[in-house]
Amino acid sequence: MAYLKQLQYMRKPKLLTNNQTTNRTASRGRYGNCKATALGITFHSKKEATRYLELFDMLKGGLISELELQPVFVLAPSVKYDDSSKKKPALRYVADFMYKNAEGKIVVEDVKGFQTDVFKIKRHLLKLVHGIDIRLT
Numbered sequence: 001m002a003y004l005k006q007l008q009y010m011r012k013p014k015l016l017t018n019n020q021t022t023n024r025t026a027s028r029g030r031y032g033n034c035k036a037t038a039l040g041i042t043f044h045s046k047k048e049a050t051r052y053l054e055l056f057d058m059l060k061g062g063l064i065s066e067l068e069l070q071p072v073f074v075l076a077p078s079v080k081y082d083d084s085s086k087k088k089p090a091l092r093y094v095a096d097f098m099y100k101n102a103e104g105k106i107v108v109e110d111v112k113g114f115q116t117d118v119f120k121i122k123r124h125l126l127k128l129v130h131g132i133d134i135r136l137t
Contacts, residue, residue: 048096048111051137064099071098075125093122109135
C-alpha cells in the first residue's frame with residue numbers, strides 16, 4: 001500500500017531501564033489501542049489509521065466515493081426532565097467512516113477491536129432509527 005509509510009504512532013512506548021518498573025503498558029488506551037497518524041490525520045488506533053489508508057487508496061482508484069470521517073448520527077433528540085433545570089444532550093453515534101461503494105450504496109464503517117455494551121446498544125438504535133447497518137472491520 002502506497003500510504004502505509006505515512007502511518008506514524010502518536011505515543012511511543014516508554015523505554016525502561018533495568019531498575020525501573022511499571023504496572024501498565026506505557027501510553028496504551030483502555031482497550032490496548034495506541035493513537036496513530038496517517039496523512040496528517042490522528043486516529044484512535046493503528047488499525048483505524050490503516051483502514052483509512054486502505055479507503056484512501058480505494059477513493060483514489062475510483063472504487064468508492066464521498067469518503068467522510070467521523071460522521072455523526074442522532075439516535076434520540078435532547079430531552080429535559082421535569083426534575084432537572086438542564087437539558088440532557090441528544091444521544092449520538094459517531095462512526096469511523098462513511099462512503100459510497102461502487103454500486104452507489106452508502107456504507108457506514110466502524111473499526112473495532114472490542115465491542116462494548118454501549119456500542120452494541122448504539123448499533124441497535126442506529127438500525128432501528130435510521131435503518132443503517134454498521135460494517136465492522
